Amino acid sequence: MAFPTKVALITGAARGIGKAATRAFLDEGWAVALLDIDADTLDATMEELGSQERTLRLHADISNPDQIKSAFAELEAKFGRLDALVNNAGIAIFKPILETTLEDWNRVLAVNLTGPFLMTQIAAPLLSKTRGAVVNIASISALRASTLRVAYGTSKAGIAHLTKQQAVELSELGIRVNAVAPGPVDTAMAKAVHTPAIRADYHDTVPLGRYGLESELADAIFFLCSERATYITGQILAVDGGFEATGIGLPTLRRGG
Numbered sequence: 152m153a154f155p156t157k158v159a160l161i162t163g164a165a166r167g168i169g170k171a172a173t174r175a176f177l178d179e180g181w182a183v184a185l186l187d188i189d190a191d192t193l194d195a196t197m198e199e200l201g202s203q204e205r206t207l208r209l210h211a212d213i214s215n216p217d218q219i220k221s222a223f224a225e226l227e228a229k230f231g232r233l234d235a236l237v238n239n240a241g242i243a244i245f246k247p248i249l250e251t252t253l254e255d256w257n258r259v260l261a262v263n264l265t266g267p268f269l270m271t272q273i274a275a276p277l278l279s280k281t282r283g284a285v286v287n288i289a290s291i292s293a294l295r296a297s298t299l300r301v302a303y304g305t306s307k308a309g310i311a312h313l314t315k316q317q318a319v320e321l322s323e324l325g326i327r328v329n330a331v332a333p334g335p336v337d338t339a340m341a342k343a344v345h346t347p348a349i350r351a352d353y354h355d356t357v358p359l360g361r362y363g364l365e366s367e368l369a370d371a372i373f374f375l376c377s378e379r380a381t382y383i384t385g386q387i388l389a390v391d392g393g394f395e396a397t398g399i400g401l402p403t404l405r406r407g408g
C-alpha cells in the first residue's frame with residue numbers, strides 16, 4: 152500500500168538549500184527521501200532530522216544511472232509513491248574559460264544537467280500516478296552571464312531550458328515542471344566560491360541588499376510543488392532579491408546618479 156502522506160525526493164538534501172527544502176516539506180507533513188553523494192553529511196542530517204518513518208536516506212550520485220536506479224527502487228519499496236522531485240544537487244567550479252579543463256566541463260554538465268535529466272526520466276512514471284511536480288534548481292547564472300563560470304552558467308542555462316522541455320512534454324502525464332533560480336544564498340557552496348570582495352559586491356548589486364536565506368528558497372520550492380501552484384508549469388522563478396530585474400544595474404545610478 153502506498154504511503155499515507157505525500158512524498159518528495161530531494162537531491163543534494165544533506166546540506167544547504169536541499170536541507171532547508173527537506174525541512175519545509177517535513178514541516179508541511181510530507182515524507183522526504185534525501186538523496187546525496189556525501190554519505191557523512193547525509194548521515195549527520197538524517198540524525199538531526201530524526202524522523203525515521205517519514206524520511207529515507209539515499210546515498211547516490213545523480214549522474215550515475217545505476218546508482219539512481221537502485222535509489223529509486225529503495226524509494227518505491229519504502230513509500231510506493233512520489234509527489235514531488237526537487238532536482239537541487241549541483242556543483243560549481245569557478246575558473247576562467249581558458250583554464251577550464253574538459254574534465255571540469257564534463258563533471259559540471261554531468262551533475263548539473265544530465266543528473267536532473269536522468270532523475271526526472273526515472274521519476275516520471277511514479278509522478279504521473281500522483282499528478283506530481285518537478286522543481287529544478289537553476290541559478291541567476293542561468294539568466295545572466297558572468298565571468299569564471301563557463302561550465303556552471305551554461306549548465307544552469309541548460310537546466311532552465313530543460314525545465315521548459317520537460318514541462319511541455321510531461322504535461323501529457325499530468326506532471327508540472329518549474330525551476331527556481333536562486334540569487335546568492337549563504338550556503339557552503341557560496342562560501343567556497345564567494346570571496347569577501349564578491350560578497351560585498353553582491354550586497355551592493357542585489358536590490359534587496361543582501362544574500363537570500365536557505366529557508367526563502369525552500370518556501371519557493373515548496374510552493375511550486377504544492378496545491379497552490381496547480382496551474383503553474385514551465386516557469387523559471389528567480390528568487391534573487393531583484394537581481395534579475397536590474398538591467399542597467401550601475402550602483403551609481405541606483406544611488407540617484
Ligand SMILES: NC(=O)c1ccc[n+]([C@@H]2O[C@H](COP(=O)([O-])OP(=O)(O)OC[C@H]3O[C@@H](n4cnc5c(N)ncnc54)[C@H](O)[C@@H]3O)[C@@H](O)[C@H]2O)c1
Nearest residue numbers: 163167168187188189212213240241290333335336338340
Ligand atoms: N548558494 C548559492 O548562492 C546558489 C545560487 C544559485 C544556485 N544555487 C544552486 O542551488 C543548488 C543547491 O546549492 P547549495 O548552495 O545548497 O549547495 P551545497 O554545495 O551547499 O549543497 C549541494 C549538495 O548537493 C550534493 N551533491 C553534489 N553533487 C552531487 C551528486 N553528483 N549527486 C548527489 N548529490 C550531490 C552535495 O553533496 C551537497 O550536499 C545547486 O544546484 C546550486 O547550483 C546555489
